[in-house]
Amino acid sequence: xxxxxxxxxxxxxxxxxxxxxxxxxxxxxxxxxxxxxxxxxxxxxxxxxxxxxxxxxxxxxxxxxxxxxxxxxxxxxxxxxxxxxxxxxxxxxxxxxxxxxxxxxxxxxxxxxxxxxxxxxxxxxxxxxxxxxxxxxxxxxxxxxxxxxxxxxxxxxxxxxxxxxxxxxxxxxxxxxxxxxxxxxxxxxxxxxxx
Amino acid sequence: xxxxxxxxxxxxxxxxxxxxxxxxxxxxxxxxxxxxxxxxxxxxxxxxxxxxxxxxxxxxxxxxxxxxxxxxxxxxxxxxxxxxxxxxxxxxxxxxxxxxxxxxxxxxxxxxx
Numbered sequence: 001x002x003x004x005x006x007x008x009x010x011x012x013x014x015x016x017x018x019x020x021x022x023x024x025x026x027x028x029x030x031x032x033x034x035x036x037x038x039x040x041x042x043x044x045x046x047x048x049x050x051x052x053x054x055x056x057x058x059x060x061x062x063x064x065x066x067x068x069x070x071x072x073x074x075x076x077x078x079x080x081x082x083x084x085x086x087x088x089x090x091x092x093x094x095x096x097x098x099x100x101x102x103x104x105x106x107x108x109x110x111x112x113x114x115x116x117x118x119x120x121x122x123x124x125x126x127x128x129x130x131x132x133x134x135x136x137x138x139x140x141x142x143x144x145x146x147x148x149x150x151x152x153x154x155x156x157x158x159x160x161x162x163x164x165x166x167x168x169x170x171x172x173x174x175x176x177x178x179x180x181x182x183x184x185x186x187x188x189x190x191x192x193x194x195x
Numbered sequence: 196x197x198x199x200x201x202x203x204x205x206x207x208x209x210x211x212x213x214x215x216x217x218x219x220x221x222x223x224x225x226x227x228x229x230x231x232x233x234x235x236x237x238x239x240x241x242x243x244x245x246x247x248x249x250x251x252x253x254x255x256x257x258x259x260x261x262x263x264x265x266x267x268x269x270x271x272x273x274x275x276x277x278x279x280x281x282x283x284x285x286x287x288x289x290x291x292x293x294x295x296x297x298x299x300x301x302x303x304x305x306x307x308x
Binding site for chain 1: 220222223224225226227228229230231233234235238240243244247250251254258269270271274277278281286287291292295296298299300
């Protein structure tokens, strides 16, 4: 129930926009459904799984993320330019938006709450290893950590490393195992047998 | 200061991601404000750059002046930013919005909608 002041203010705004003919109530419902059902990290997971299975696709994805995801035809974009940064044995990538909450919606859906939190936004740039550790991910000491600051123009997604034990899985099985957090770069895949 | 309290970051529970079962809006009004922003942008009333710039200003202002004793509430800032932008653009004047909100605040109980 929206009994809070901001909730009532949102309701007031909606009624004013409808009266001014700028918005229809059912459009709002449709937009919410769209984001709830069709836009989410399962899209990014499909991209990652394809890249793991198809080296040619991976090459295209890392060179031109925006172009390489076009063939999936995801909706709900708002992505001017998507840059996919690849994790390797020597480099681990982490994504943040230090100024607000820029996030690659088309491939990851809407950002989780902690991504928008001032503490994550300011700290992950300064002490990424410590922040990741607090989130349950310990990075090998010999890995270089790169933090990518998103903007309205450029959104980043991490291409995580595929755990070796997953190499026999099909693309669709792989897609089911790629977590949202691994694509933001705050989690490593395959270290937990429960996956 | 730790970023996350226990239970606030249910990392394992959110997997697998393809179910997309995470709660993205904690309260319905947040989803509606988000959707209104998308629709108004699509209708050409403002660009994403404009919205983003306003959001940055609004968040900075809160970080400078906001009440730090309360939790940071992202969608409240998002909603503030939308209202400010609509005010600046003369689409919905601030006074108009306050007036309508007050009407709703004073609405008798049991008279929703």
